Amino acid sequence: MNGANTAQTLSARGYSVLLVDKGDFASGSSSRSSRLLHCGLRYLAPGGSLWDFVRHPGRFAVACRMARDAMISRARFVELTPERVRPLSFCFPVYDDSPYAGWQVDAAFALLGRLGGRSVPLDYRRLGAREALKAPLLEHLRAPDRLRSVAMFREYQFDWPERIAMDAVLxxxxxxxxxxxxxxxxxxARKGDGWRLELADALDDAAPPVSVSARAVFNMAGIWIDDVNGRAEPDGASRLITGTKGCHIVVRLPPECRDFGIATLNRLNEPFYCIPxxxxHYFGPTETLYEGDRDDIHVTPEEIDFLIGEANHLLxxxxxxxxxxLYTWAGVRPLTYDPAQPLxxxxxxxxxxSPTGMENVFAMTAGPIMSHRSAGTIAADALAPKLAPSGPAAEPSYAARPAADIHRAVAEEQAETLVDVMFRRTGKGWSETxxxxxxxxxxxxMGEVKGWxxxxxxxxxADYLEYLRRTHTLPA
Structure with missing residues (x-):
């Protein structure tokens, strides 16, 4: 998602741009998130208690910066591309044993309101327990006698993040x-004042490699950033990525719950959602260190059991x-490596x-989906002092493109597999079945168009059905 928008932003500024992906566009972490254009509340919840911020004031400053980015990005996206999001009524239950008291939740939302994006309000209010328990979904909350209040606010959801990335690519x-x-x-490899890159064809082992020259390189490969840096000569870059795994399970809840979601903390004091x-509805995510195969990320039986347990504890x-x-999905967050923070x-x-010997090579870590458009601006601003555009500027379009039919997906949008078509071009894969x-x-x-x-x-x-079984735990 961040690479797609960087290509879009650089192209709009007049740069000559080549965008390559080792798989299909947006087939990695960008398609595996919790799908929230969220307000940034989770950045203001350090986990254990607010004393964590007192002990680490630098982390509080980072939290405020990320929350501000979230609020501003939330407002801009809703205003510019309303077709790709939908509003949700979200609830944050406050119990007598919650790590955050009601007044602290009030203060967090007041801070969010001041940080930015006021043109798209939060509609925040806090209801007493008796009133809140009358609402759909909330009537199923645990320990109603210990519930003190429920914070209500408006949240937005990316209905189809892969298509948002495809819009930027196109x-x-x-x-x-x-x-x-x-x-x-x-x-x-470094060559003169630029770089020579060798590119392969992942679909044809017999195809010869292709060489291209570039004055600057943006490594926006997410969880594969360190792998790409490792293919460079010289490779002076240190480790940049720590991957944490987020898993989700999808279920059908009573129809009266369809417009209500819950944001809370699980029993490990990690963010946990129930999202329509x-x-x-889907429940998740998990947050565990991931050091496995980055090309085979799926929810394990143990992770399904964990999420069911947390869902039943909540409701x-x-x-x-x-x-x-019904099915599952999992992704790995490309967070910034920090020895002081294991996750x-x-x-x-x-x-x-550049200071590591990789002149004019940039890499972005921990770039969330919700602020991807500002990611492109940050990248272009960093390049501007080093390299001038070679062509005229253009006006980018953030309008939502209609979902492709299969003919257009293959002929105009580079869909190469049935998975590409179903999930990232037409959206037919994101149904109950x-x-x-x-x-x-x-x-x-597809066969008619491609001559298969x-x-x-x-x-x-057969490959598609195996993909559903392996990647999404869809029953046979």
Whole structure:
């Protein structure tokens, strides 16, 4: 998401831009988040207690900066691209044993209101327990006798973050950028006052590598940033990424709950949500250190059990079981490596790697989806003193493009696999059945456009179903 917007912003300023992704666009962490254009409240909740900020004032300063970025980004996105978000009524329960008292929650929302984005209000209010327990979903809360109040506020949701990234990619292309998916960088070497990059074709092992020259490189590869830096000569960059895994489970709750969500803390004092989405709800995320295969990220049975346990602790009246889980998803956050913070720092940083010998190479860590448009501005501003644009400026478009039909997805939007079409071009994969019943028809249409033989069409359907089973725990 951050790389797509950086390409869009640089193209708008008149730079000559090449955007490459080793897989499909937005197929990594950008498609695996909690999908919230959130107000930044979680940055003001350090975990244990507010005394954590007293002991570490620098962290409080970072928290305020990130919360301000969230509020400003929230307002700008809602104003410029309202088609890609929907408002939600969110609730934050306050118990007698909560780590944060009601007045502290009031103070946090007052601070958020002052930090920015006032044109899209929070609609904050705090209800007494008796009144709150009459609302749908909240009637199922645990320990009603210990509930002191419920903070109510307006939140927004990215309904389809992958398509937001695709919109930015296609707009960059409209303004002159060259964009290629399934094109990994295999080697980078300093050459003169620029870089020579070797690019491969991930879909054709027999294709020869391609070399391109660039005066500057933005490594926006998320959880793969350190891998890309490791392919450079010289590679003076130190470790930049700590990955933490966030898992979600999707269930169907009573229909009267469809417009209500809950933001709270789980029993580990980590952020935990119950979020409505497309007639369903999802619970999550988890937050655990991830050092596994970054190309095979999925929810494990133990993580499903953990999320069910936390869901039932929060809403025991719903008695959610394993059979209620329709599907799952998991992603890894590309947080900033900090030896003092084992789970990484949430401060978004653009690293200029020039002091390490990697002249004019930049990398962005901990860039959340919600503030991706300002990420492009930060990147372009960092490049401006070092390199002037080579062409005229253009006006970027943040309007939502309509979902592609399959023909256009293949012919104009570089969809190469059935997964690309179903999840990141048409959105058919994000249904209760994850598009399983439409997979064969969609593959046949792809086959017509691409000239696939019958066995290739059958293999594409089989690969899609295996992807659902492996990545989303969809039952056979």
């Amino acid at each position: 707009d960059a292309e409209r303004m002159g950028a060259t964009v290629r998916n399934y094109t990994p960088v295999t080697h980078m 989405w497309r007639g369903l 025991p009246g719903l008695t959610i079981s394993r059979s209620d889980v 990484g720092a949430r401060s978004r940083d653009l690293h200029d790697l 994850m598009g399983r019943e439409e997979a064969e028809t969609a593959a046949e249409v 033989p019958r066995d290739r069409i059958a293999r594409e359907v």
